[in-house]
Amino acid sequence: ATATATATATATLNLSVRNMSAFASGETKGQSIKPLVQPGAASGETKGRVDLAIRQAAAKYAQDGVTIEALEDLVPTYNITPDMTTSDVCHTYIKPCTTPDGWEDIAVLIDPDKRWYKHTYQKGEELCDDPPAGTFSYAEKLRRNPDKAGWVGTPNHFVSHAWNYKFVDVVVALRAYADRYNGEEAVFWFDCVSIDEHATQSFPQEWWKTVFQESIRMIGHVVMVLSPWENPIPLTRAWCLWEVYCCNVVGAQFSVTLGQEERGRFEEALCEDSDVLLDAFAGIDVANADA
Numbered sequence: 001a002t003a004t005a006t007a008t009a010t011a012t013l014n015l016s017v018r019n020m021s022a023f024a025s026g027e028t029k030g031q032s033i034k035p036l037v038q039p040g041a042a043s044g045e046t047k048g049r050v051d052l053a054i055r056q057a058a059a060k061y062a063q064d065g066v067t068i069e070a071l072e073d074l075v076p077t078y079n080i081t082p083d084m085t086t087s088d089v090c091h092t093y094i095k096p097c098t099t100p101d102g103w104e105d106i107a108v109l110i111d112p113d114k115r116w117y118k119h120t121y122q123k124g125e126e127l128c129d130d131p132p133a134g135t136f137s138y139a140e141k142l143r144r145n146p147d148k149a150g151w152v153g154t155p156n157h158f159v160s161h162a163w164n165y166k167f168v169d170v171v172v173a174l175r176a177y178a179d180r181y182n183g184e185e186a187v188f189w190f191d192c193v194s195i196d197e198h199a200t201q202s203f204p205q206e207w208w209k210t211v212f213q214e215s216i217r218m219i220g221h222v223v224m225v226l227s228p229w230e231n232p233i234p235l236t237r238a239w240c241l242w243e244v245y246c247c248n249v250v251g252a253q254f255s256v257t258l259g260q261e262e263r264g265r266f267e268e269a270l271c272e273d274s275d276v277l278l279d280a281f282a283g284i285d286v287a288n289a290d291a
Contacts, residue, residue, distance in 0.1 A: 058214035060138040063221075064139035064194045065155025065187035068178040071171045076192075078168055088117035090192035095119065098141055098198065100134030105198075115164055119198075135198035155189035158216055158252075160243045161225035162233040169259045175227045177257035190220055208242065210223065216243070217250035226256050229266040230276070 048086045074080060078093040096105040099121065121128050142148045161170055178186040190195075216222065222243060226232040234240035247254050258266055269276045 002030055008212070018239070023192045026255055053209045054214055057211045058218055061195065061211060062155060062158075062189060062215040062218050064137060065189045066142065066193055067151045067153070067185060067187055068171070068175050070139075070142055070151035070189065070193070071174060071188070073148070073151075073170060075171065078144045080275065082166060082168050083197065084167050085115050085118070085164050085222065086161065086167045086170060090163070090197055091115075091117035091119070094102055094138050095197050098136050098138055103132050103134075105131075133199035134192045135196055137196045138193045138259040140196075153187045154183075155187045155219050156184065156221060158188050158189045158222045158243070159191070159225065160194055160222055160234055160240050160248075162237055165225065165227060165233065168170045170225050171226065171261075173227070173259040174223075176225055176260065176263065188223075196201070213250055216246045216252050219252070221253040221255065223255045223257055226258055227262050229258055229262050230269070 015053075074089065074093070078089070079088055080093070089132045095107065099105045104121050104122045106120045106122060110116055110118045119129075119131075121130070121132055123132070138151050143152045159174065161168075174186075174188060224232075224234055224240070226234065226246070244254070246252075267274075
């Protein structure tokens with residue numbers, strides 16, 4: 001009974017090797033990934049195979065980062081205006097330019113307040129909701145350009161920020177961080193640039209507790225863009241709080257960065273009260289965080 005319970009618990013807590021391997025090989029686009037319970041498997045052997053599959057899937061998820069020059073280049077390349085959010089940039093510029101030849105990505109804004117979009121794909125008379133085979137990440141697009149391929153590399157920073165931030169402000173904040181960074185060149189894992197945003201995988205809870213956490217561990221450093229500093233939006237978002245939690249669990253470094261205007265306001269407040277930053281983090285309310 002003990003052996004059966006152990007095997008069941010192991011299978012319940014881990015994703016199947018088959019599903020993890022499929023993700024790592026890029027075979028899961030447009031599919032839901034579900035845990036596969038195998039209660040009869042030998043727990044030690046299964047755990048070893050699952051751990052390997054998790055590392056392989058995490059390595060694929062976290063394989064591409066970009067330098068600050070790549071993010072700055074987006075602004076003039078696509079005429080990004082100061083009022084555009086990261087969500088706007090991703091849905092109206094990045095996704096349309098990362099479809100295979102002959103396909104058009106049509107983005108329609110369906111929630112102006114949250115900046116949510118619906119996508120359809122068209123090729124000639126063919127129209128579909130699911131992305132066609134052959135979509136790719138913006139990092140891959142840069143890699144295919146000899147003049148910009150040097151901006152792509154192995155990430156050493158995971159960027160945590162809210163998608164309703166103004167994109168130009170985020171880039172300015174990351175430039176300030178990159179200029180101050182004392183280590184090797186900062187290479188940022190920036191979600192809508194680093195991964196294929198057309199992919200529609202629906203990951204189960206175990207995926208976020210395993211592959212995603214391992215990705216954070218591999219990258220090794222989370223940098224959060226805070227704005228406004230006194231009530232940072234990322235600290236009210238469940239997804240951003242999960243990123244902070246994963247950072248803590250795997251022992252990654254954690255840093256924050258502010259835009260020029262926010263930095264000035266923060267420094268003024270800090271001179272008046274040295275506890276202002278602690279007060280901001282003390283107000284975190286996970287139970288009421290938005291998605």
